[in-house]
Amino acid sequence: MRVTLEQIAAELGVSRSTVSRALRDSPRISKTTRDRVKALAAQMGYIPNDVARSLRTNRTGVLGFITQALGDTYPGDILRGVQNTALNRGYCLLSGCSEVNPGKERKLVTDFLAKNVDGLIIAPVASSKNISFFRSLLKRNLPIIFVDRHLPEVEIGYVTTDNFFGAYEAVSYLIQRGYKRILCIAGLEGACFEAQERVRGYRQALADNDLSYEKVFFEDNLEAAPRAIQYSYELMKRELEAEERPDAVFAINDAMALGAVRACLEAGFDIPNDIGIIGFDNLEIGEYLPISLSSVQQPKYEIGVQAVNWILDSLNESKAKEPLRMTIKPKLVIRESTR
Amino acid sequence: MRVTLEQIAAELGVSRSTVSRALRDSPRISKTTRDRVKALAAQMGYIPNDVARSLRTNRTGVLGFITQALGDTYPGDILRGVQNTALNRGYCLLSGCSEVNPGKERKLVTDFLAKNVDGLIIAPVASSKNISFFRSLLKRNLPIIFVDRHLPEVEIGYVTTDNFFGAYEAVSYLIQRGYKRILCIAGLEGACFEAQERVRGYRQALADNDLSYEKVFFEDNLEAAPRAIQYSYELMKRELEAEERPDAVFAINDAMALGAVRACLEAGFDIPNDIGIIGFDNLEIGEYLPISLSSVQQPKYEIGVQAVNWILDSLNESKAKEPLRMTIKPKLVIRESTR
């Protein structure tokens, strides 16, 4: 069986409380007993039982983290940022993936609440279905924050990329390089606020430069839609045959940018001379593709860090903190897919 | 404050045990009281406190999952398989990423033990540093299993891809298509058993076909090595200038295959006619690259499922189960990077 405080106490002929205090470096304990206790604890291989501690202190030292997707085109960097920060500050992470399914998202939250997480970090599904559910969470006295995307209808704070800025920069760059008919593939994420922001940045850049060609493609049917890359590939194939074909593409993520690249090449166009392409995400492999991909690099790791810091800071304050609304500027990375 | 059993009991004028039993559908409770209890619990918004339950039952309903990497070239599919299976069977997942650092791996395991996880699923760092640590875990009565890779020195079960088979198939295919000088990029993962298995498959295929050209590149300095893609890119550049240049590449993962593709194209070679390339992993984007990538598709999702099932089955048996040693056959996916 596992070693308990009781056993250490018995062995040493002191009380449980003394052992407990010694182990936690309470100032009200003599250095000698503290050392004796610690030595024996180490020797007996004592690992504190956090479950018992949690029951007593009403703190679990666990944070819940829920993403809406996981996969090779979804950068795990937010997770990494969250994880490292949480770990460094002494917290563990209960994690789950909603797979873009509102019901699953609710189940995960409820499961995590039952496990008494101290806080919740969520990359929410872009759906109106859980709005009232999230509102009901606010009544609980539990710090909660959105990352990567957020729901404007709910009074929950968030840390996201400055998507308007990123898109505006990317499209402005395309314009500056002489591209005139810039198409925007918003695709599967069209329904979410953050994607809308990117589209808004795209539109603003066009407007500020008096360009009239403006084409945005959405596909909101999340369930039935084909995978993003394929969707973008097929879409691009069609558009290249249009009367006034695009001479550049702003894709809302790298996966869809790659679909477009492939379609252009197959149709015999040259990238970047005939058609320029910029993505969003800056995947690791982007740099070493046959035509390396220009892209907007999101501060994903940093988003994770900020979110955890906010949660843990609220935990350490007596009164609930105001919701955080933080937006971090992304960086445009230019490579070979634009001239 | 949160609703407790006590409060529901008081409200209804029954005992806590009755409420507890009713909520868990104990057969020893009348349908009427059960319904009354459940109705009130729902109305009061009762969420069971799993911490208290855990302390009592000595089960937390939480599994620990530790990976050695997270990122866009690392398929999150094992995690997805683990997560879905765990969730379906009523378990939550405490997750962590060791980032290929043995010290961090130990810390995560220790943290998870303190949180009393019911089982541990680990994609271990390929390092000898934690061998005695893992051995010491075996003394605990805790189900534990490796996924994706394993440590042959330790008596812990595993679920992995049949790496020998996958490599053998891939290289045999290259040979069958007429490639003769096949280079193997083992790269950063060279130190681990699973990578060695792939190399063994490569060698066996060469031997079975009487090919004498045999070149394997390792790079075991995990800490200092440049990122895998770049490593592979630079390596390939050099090899293309060698006296007897390779006419095919078997790369131990897709990221490194992409580095090689890029190097070949820059040097003016045609893929697949001058040089054929096969990777390992079958990343989502592989299908839509400018030259779509032939690759060995690992059963990552399935690996996660099997691992969780084994853990949960051991939990439900009185005696400890024999370590599972399961290997699942991968599938060769042929695309344009091979002729």
Add this chain to the structure above:
DNA sequence: CTGAAAGCGCTAACAG
């Protein structure tokens, strides 16, 4: 500086 005692919310014997 240390000990005794109570209790976090739940489950499980045991008794009725």
Add this chain to the structure above:
DNA sequence: CTGTTAGCGCTTTCAG
């Protein structure tokens, strides 16, 4: 079918 009782391992008053 239901209630009483004890206790999981820890922290935290309150006494000394």
